Amino acid sequence: MQDDKQNNKQNEIDEQMASSIKKLVEEETTVARAFVTINETEDKNNDIKKKEDTATMHTQVIPDLTEELEERRREAAKKDTIPDTTLTDINVEYKDYKQADKSMESIKDVAKKAEDSTESAPDSKHKKSLTKKQKLTIGIAAGAVAVVIAIIIIVIVVSNGNKKKSYQYNFDQGMKYYNEQDYSVALPYLEKAADTSKGKNNADLQFDLYLCYRNLNQDDQALNTLTNILSFDKNNEKAIRALASFYMEKKDSSALNELIQKYNGTDAETYLEDYKVSKPVPSVEAGSYNENVKLQFVADSECKVYYTLDSSTPTEKSTLYDDIIEIKAGTTTVKAVSVNSMGVYSDAVELKYEIDYKKPDAPTVSPASGTYESGQMISIDNIPEGSKVY
Numbered sequence: 001m002q003d004d005k006q007n008n009k010q011n012e013i014d015e016q017m018a019s020s021i022k023k024l025v026e027e028e029t030t031v032a033r034a035f036v037t038i039n040e041t042e043d044k045n046n047d048i049k050k051k052e053d054t055a056t057m058h059t060q061v062i063p064d065l066t067e068e069l070e071e072r073r074r075e076a077a078k079k080d081t082i083p084d085t086t087l088t089d090i091n092v093e094y095k096d097y098k099q100a101d102k103s104m105e106s107i108k109d110v111a112k113k114a115e116d117s118t119e120s121a122p123d124s125k126h127k128k129s130l131t132k133k134q135k136l137t138i139g140i141a142a143g144a145v146a147v148v149i150a151i152i153i154i155v156i157v158v159s160n161g162n163k164k165k166s167y168q169y170n171f172d173q174g175m176k177y178y179n180e181q182d183y184s185v186a187l188p189y190l191e192k193a194a195d196t197s198k199g200k201n202n203a204d205l206q207f208d209l210y211l212c213y214r215n216l217n218q219d220d221q222a223l224n225t226l227t228n229i230l231s232f233d234k235n236n237e238k239a240i241r242a243l244a245s246f247y248m249e250k251k252d253s254s255a256l257n258e259l260i261q262k263y264n265g266t267d268a269e270t271y272l273e274d275y276k277v278s279k280p281v282p283s284v285e286a287g288s289y290n291e292n293v294k295l296q297f298v299a300d301s302e303c304k305v306y307y308t309l310d311s312s313t314p315t316e317k318s319t320l321y322d323d324i325i326e327i328k329a330g331t332t333t334v335k336a337v338s339v340n341s342m343g344v345y346s347d348a349v350e351l352k353y354e355i356d357y358k359k360p361d362a363p364t365v366s367p368a369s370g371t372y373e374s375g376q377m378i379s380i381d382n383i384p385e386g387s388k389v390y
Contacts (some may be wrong), residue, residue, distance in 0.1 A: 167196040171205060178208065183215045203233045210242065222246070235268040244275045253343030264347070277346035280305045280321075280338045286351040290358045291386070293327035295351075299338040303346075307336040313348055327353045360384040 174189030190209045193199045199206075206229045213222035223246065229239040240263065247256040260276060263269050280303075283296040297305045305321040306314040311333040321336065332353045338346040364382045383389050 167193050167198040170196075171199070174212075175208065178212060181215075183212050187212050187216065201232050203229050203236050203239070207238050207242075210239075219246075219250075235266070237268070237271050240268055240271045244272055248275060248342075251342055257343075257345050260344075275344065277303060277338050277340050277344050279346045279349045280336045282334075282336075282349065282351055284353075286353060288354040288356065289327075290356055292329075292355060293353050295325040295327055295334065295353075297321050297336055300340070302341050303338040305336055305338055307334060309334055311335065313337075315345075316343070327355060329355045329357055331355075360387045363389055 170189045170193035174186045174193055177183075177186035177189065187209075190205070190212055194202070194205055194209050206225055210222050210225040210229075213219075213225060223243075226239050226243045226246070229236050230243070233239070240259075244256060244259060247253075247259065256275060260272050263272055278300050280297040280299045283298070284293050297307075299305050304316075306316060306318040307321050307325070308314045308318050309325075309332055312318075312335065314335050314337050316339060325334070327334070332355070334351040334353065335348050336351075337348045361382070361384055363380050363384075366379050366381070367376055380389050
């Protein structure tokens with residue numbers, strides 16, 4: 001807030017100086033016209049009186065610009081009123097005002113010489129003619145200086161305007177206030193810098209602007225700024241990490257899932273490792289079996305597992321795993337995902353099982369078949385596991 005007051009004070013001083021010089025231009029233009037008019041209309045009877053009136057008028061309308069500027073500069077130089085960076089701008093403008101002041105002093109010199117020449121004329125006729133000539137000269141000089149002063153004002157205004165629109169000026173000012181944690185003052189400077197041709201594709205500047213928005217809780221603008229960075233620098237690490245963090249903070253699982261999927265298989269995939277959910281782990285590896293498979297999954301804590309048996313990608317609308325999945329004869333493709341409490345999905349695990357039932361090996365019977373003199377006890381061995389013997 002103190003910096004805002006100082007900047008406002010600086011602007012008031014600039015406006016007052018410019019106003020004073022503009023007023024001076026108007027007055028000097030009036031003087032020029034008055035001299036020319038007097039030269040054309042004065043007569044012999046009022047010659048002396050008009051010369052005195054003109055001199056008086058000239059004295060009244062030409063302000064002591066030097067004294068006024070010095071007073072303005074003394075006010076500007078007070079350290080408790082205007083910051084150092086502002087004083088630099090004032091000093092630059094002040095040099096230009098001093099040039100205008102020198103031009104005004106030249107008018108005074110011309111006027112003084114005209115009066116001296118008039119007083120030293122040998123006769124009244126020559127005196128009258130010389131006075132008119134001097135008046136005409138002063139009038140033309142005053143008009144010319146008025147034009148010069150107007151040009152100086154225009155140059156100063158345009159120069160300052162261009163400076164305040166430049167990338168470097170706004171970036172330096174913005175970062176100065178940002179580093180002082182005065183984000184509300186820093187923001188308009190950074191926005192102006194980012195809007196220049198040099199700033200539009202400057203990822204570092206755009207990220208500083210994003211941080212400024214975040215510190216001011218302007219989330220929509222912050223999100224738009226990150227999106228803008230990735231539009232011209234799609235693998236920008238800081239922007240990708242910041243975007244994932246933003247979605248996580250806002251619990252926007254849909255946007256975070258989309259972001260993770262977007263960068264899967266790219267060089268930037270590693271930037272999102274901290275936000276990924278681990279795949280569920282199967283108890284039986286995919287493969288060919290001659291008997292039913294009893295499949296189970298293990299997932300991270302606080303994660304749920306959803307699966308499909310028709311090769312489709314599982315979602316939270318798919319079957320929730322809560323017990324053994326029995327895979328029977330034929331070919332079955334199982335897909336499963338883990339989903340954390342926020343709704344972020346893991347990559348899908350895909351398992352293909354082929355179950356082909358084969359006839360079991362024949363059991364062994366002892367003793368062997370044959371003719372015996374007495375009765376025999378028959379035993380059946382080598383019964384395959386899970387099989388029954390009839």
